[in-house]
Amino acid sequence: QVQLGESGGGLVQTGGSLRLSCTASGRTFSNYDMGWFRQAPGKEREFVAAINWDGISTNYADSVKGRFTISRDDAKKTVYLQMNNLKPEDTAVYYCGADPIIRAPLRFYPRYWGQGTQVTVSS
Numbered sequence: 001q002v003q004l005g006e007s008g009g010g011l012v013q014t015g016g017s018l019r020l021s022c023t024a025s026g027r028t029f030s031n032y033d034m035g036w037f038r039q040a041p042g043k044e045r046e047f048v049a050a051i052n053w054d055g056i057s058t059n060y061a062d063s064v065k066g067r068f069t070i071s072r073d074d075a076k077k078t079v080y081l082q083m084n085n086l087k088p089e090d091t092a093v094y095y096c097g098a099d100p101i102i103r104a105p106l107r108f109y110p111r112y113w114g115q116g117t118q119v120t121v122s123s
Contacts, residue, residue: 001112002112003026004022004024004096004097004098004114005022005023005115006021006094006096006116007020007023007117008117009094009119010118010119011122012086012120013121013122014087014121014123016121017082017085017086018086018119019080019083020083020096020117020119021079022036022078022079023077023078024077024078026077029074030053030054031053031102032098032099032100033051034072034097034099035048035051035059035079035097035110036048036049036070036094037097038094038119039092043092047059047108048061048064048081048094049064049068050070050108051070055071055074057106058070058106059106059108063089064083064090067085068083079096081094086121088122088123090121091120092119093118094116095114095116097110097111097113098111098112098113
């Protein structure tokens with residue numbers, strides 16, 4: 001089992017940047033595919049980005065391709081989401097997830113979730 005904690009959310013203007021971090025507890029972080037989902041008010045939770053266990057493969061939602069970058073640092077047990085050129089439609093609570101089942105090609109179905117961090121982009 002792994003516990004996840006997100007940080008880095010906040011309020012930013014359109015066109016600005018934020019970097020979200022998600023730090024995991026436990027000894028097997030490097031065995032998990034990691035990623036991010038988000039949920040805006042009144043909407044369902046949606047996939048944002050994922051990275052596989054060895055950091056080689058990544059997937060992104062079409063809405064964030066070219067603007068967001070996911071990465072991981074296994075020594076720090078942390079996954080990052082660098083968000084650039086933010087838009088008001090990126091406003092949501094962002095959730096980190098961990099998937100212990102390794103699939104190739106990468107398909108991300110988190111079993112474990114963090115508590116979420118709020119990202120608000122003002123116009």
